[in-house]
Amino acid sequence: MMKKIFRLIWKFIAGIILFSILTVILLNWLPVKFTPLMGIRYLENPEEEIHHTWVPREEISLHLQLGVIASEDQNFISHNGFDFEAIEKAIEENQEGKRVRGASTISQQTAKNVFLWPGRNWIRKGLEVYFTFLIETFWSKERILEVYLNSIEMGPGIYGANAAAQYWFNKPASELTPSEAAAIAAILPNPREYKANPASNYIEGRKSWIVKQMKNYGKFSFEKREE
DSSP states (O other), X not given: OHHHHHHHHHHHHHHHHHHHHXXXXXXXXXXXXXXXXXXXXXXHOTTSOOEEOOOOGGGSOHHHHHHHHHHHOTTTTTSSSXXXXXXXHHHHHHHTTOOOOOOOOHHHHHHHHHHSOSOOSHHHHXXXXXXHHHHHHHSOHHHHHHHHHHHSEEETTEESHHHHHHHHXXXXXXXXXXXXXXXXXXXXXXXXXXXXXXXXXXXHHHHHHHHHHHHHHOSOOGGGGGO
């Protein structure tokens, strides 16, 4: 009896693992039209309209692509999903009593946004590690950035770069200037509270820092991973 139960449990676990792998592989080509966070936000605010338009990475301004890397994950091109140097620095600063900072990479944020839900418990974090490993295995860096820029929350009911560009600056994502791209990147830590336009003094400060980081980063290219 116990053997049969364990066999069923194992089959169930194996089925979930296989399903998750196949889902990740399929999403290497299919656009991500809906995420768990969109569903959660709808349940929290049924009156809030969802704005989301998937566009290829080539139709997203290089300024925004560079802006999110400069502000969120400067080692994105070179790491394998986890920036251990940033993690160590965050742990040190948190232990010293400085302002709590995260160290989630763009890959981790993509895994969380597309497959999981917001939260800080160990189960969710463990699943985030698992899905980060999967997308780093089956997707290219270009694809990870494309999905990230099309799925993250960029305002109240605003998901993805194109919806954000239209909402904040009344233009398509392909036409964002460096300053506008930096403004959108600046609100990502809390996009439901911060505004890209008009920007508060705090966001203006973050925007200036991001523009400086974009200049210091140099020419944006996925070939930088080989340096």
